[in-house]
Amino acid sequence: MSNSNAEKNKAVVLEAFDILFNKRDYVTAESYWSPNYIQHSAHIEPGRDGLFNLIKAAPPSLKYEPGVILAEGDYVIVHGRFSNIGLPANWIAADVVRLKDGILVEHWDVIQDEATEQQSKSGNPMFGDSFPK
DSSP states (O other): OOHHHHHHHHHHHHHHHIIIIISOOHHHHTTTEEEEEEEOOTTSOSHHHHHHHHHHHSOTTOEEEEEEEEEETTEEEEEEEEESSSSSSOEEEEEEEEEETTEEEEEEEEEEEOOOTTTOSSSSOSSTTSOOO
């Protein structure tokens, strides 16, 4: 895969995540997620509807921030933060997405509660350059 295709796939994933998680524009989001979307997350019901219903049920304050993003072939991995999720801690997630023809068709994730400065044994934040407030 050429570097331009990897960059295009990264841009598609970042735009899709922003449209769904931050803007909550479900109509536009449908054009980014396949109707046959395959979900591997233990936190999300099957398919595109499972993902969309999860976001619809989340607090309106939900915010997604992308961090490091890598792409190779049809796969994109983005390390991000989900904040204001209605739980005691933010989630730090590594989302792995497979694309086909510019559409998100499959997803895996690894999710962890974000550590505070007092909880961090390394002394470093899990996301970005600073600890959550």
